[in-house]
Amino acid sequence: MNVIERIEISQHQCELDPPFPAAWDSQPRHKFPAAIVRVIDSEGREGIGSGDAMYGFDDFRSLFIGQDPLAIERHSTVIDNIGFHAGRCWPLEVALWDLIGKIKAQPLWQLLGGTSSRLKAYASSGTHRPTEQVVALAEQIRDAGIPAMKLRFGRHRLDDDLAVLAAVRNAVGKELDLMVDCNQGWRMPWDTQAPWDLAKASEVAEELIHHHVLWMEEPLYRGDYPGMRALNDLTGERLKIAGGEMTREPYEFREMLRQQCLDVYQPDAVCSIGLLGLSRLAKEVTTAGKWFTPHTWGNGIGLAANLHLTAGAVGPAGCPYLEYPFDPPEWTPKVRDFPLTTAIKPDAQGWLTLSDEPGLGITLDEARLAATRADQATWQ
Numbered sequence: 001m002n003v004i005e006r007i008e009i010s011q012h013q014c015e016l017d018p019p020f021p022a023a024w025d026s027q028p029r030h031k032f033p034a035a036i037v038r039v040i041d042s043e044g045r046e047g048i049g050s051g052d053a054m055y056g057f058d059d060f061r062s063l064f065i066g067q068d069p070l071a072i073e074r075h076s077t078v079i080d081n082i083g084f085h086a087g088r089c090w091p092l093e094v095a096l097w098d099l100i101g102k103i104k105a106q107p108l109w110q111l112l113g114g115t116s117s118r119l120k121a122y123a124s125s126g127t128h129r130p131t132e133q134v135v136a137l138a139e140q141i142r143d144a145g146i147p148a149m150k151l152r153f154g155r156h157r158l159d160d161d162l163a164v165l166a167a168v169r170n171a172v173g174k175e176l177d178l179m180v181d182c183n184q185g186w187r188m189p190w191d192t193q194a195p196w197d198l199a200k201a202s203e204v205a206e207e208l209i210h211h212h213v214l215w216m217e218e219p220l221y222r223g224d225y226p227g228m229r230a231l232n233d234l235t236g237e238r239l240k241i242a243g244g245e246m247t248r249e250p251y252e253f254r255e256m257l258r259q260q261c262l263d264v265y266q267p268d269a270v271c272s273i274g275l276l277g278l279s280r281l282a283k284e285v286t287t288a289g290k291w292f293t294p295h296t297w298g299n300g301i302g303l304a305a306n307l308h309l310t311a312g313a314v315g316p317a318g319c320p321y322l323e324y325p326f327d328p329p330e331w332t333p334k335v336r337d338f339p340l341t342t343a344i345k346p347d348a349q350g351w352l353t354l355s356d357e358p359g360l361g362i363t364l365d366e367a368r369l370a371a372t373r374a375d376q377a378t379w380q
Helices: 057-063 072-085 090-104 131-143 158-172 198-210 225-238 250-258 274-287 300-313 366-371
Strands: 004-020 029-041 046-050 118-124 148-152 177-181 215-217 240-243 322-325 351-353
Touching: 029 090, 046 090, 046 300, 057 072, 072 090, 072 274, 090 274, 090 300, 118 177, 118 300, 131 148, 131 158, 148 158, 158 177, 158 198, 198 215, 198 225, 225 240, 225 250, 250 274, 274 300, 300 322
Parallel strands: 118 148, 118 322, 148 177, 177 215, 215 240
Antiparallel strands: 004 029, 029 046, 118 351
16 A cells, blocks of 8 residues: 655745845845655655645654555645644645645646636735836736736835825726735734724725725735625725635635625635645635635745646636736746746736646756755745
8 A cells, every 4th residue: 555654844945135025024035935845655756845834743744654645635634633733734735735646647736626727827016116116017017918916005104005006007007907915914923013994994995996906905904804894895896805815714714705704715725724625615715706816925836736726626717817926026936936947937828827747747946955955944
């Protein structure tokens, strides 16, 4: 019987030069960490995953060694249990799925539903740059054939955020769908700033509607379900409300669905619930007439996992656009996907297309991983 023989976890840090001034982090990021998870079976096949740092996993490694790698229901339940007691170990589930795909000689998008092998990308910016630079980025995205772009709010003055939005809309007209991430749902550990209340979020929503924004992301604290419902009632068909990128439990999403909190649901498979659980949740979301489009702000392994998940489970009908992190010069596909031999890129029409290669269909850059080996996972 083929079994899981060993699980290897390594930490890596890619130097960011210049540092990346993330909009949601008051401290510029000098390093980009990646935890690489490898699951090796007794026949020598290897599945890979990446995402959260896998803190706390070593105490539970023995729960997987010697087990059937195909027992994904069992493995997902154990990982969920670990998440209650220790860290979020969902990158392990991604690695198990990659291994299952290689054992069965099938790509994950087929194993996870087979709806589609491709999705349209939206370019997700991650900084607060001067207006002229954001406009230039929007024009670059438009000219590359990518049909949508997400802007980040959170400058010192809301008027400055709105001025950037107005300038971008004026420059690209109707050629790009625009989204806005308000970054109010959660904070970095050292950031004690209070999130917006409903009155503030409602005021901003009206401004976004004026500029024909497609969705307003994370406008309130992640647990403010009554506020989300009220905001969604206020905006109606004029503006979609998005969120849930770091929500951890399936019952939380189902409660948000019950209360009609969101139009766009954004859980990331490498941080929350995993591929198996999210493939089921995605169908519940789209059956309710909502969109399912995961957060993907990590490296290319996480992007590939969420692309397989969403294309396979719901396809373009349930996910008109998938997040594609892109904000040069600091955040390029080459930097973002440094663990991989080939960066993931959309084609000239903005499609992210998956192959029929088994599993995730990606290859690790072993030389690059050796050069970036580290003993910790930190952005600083």
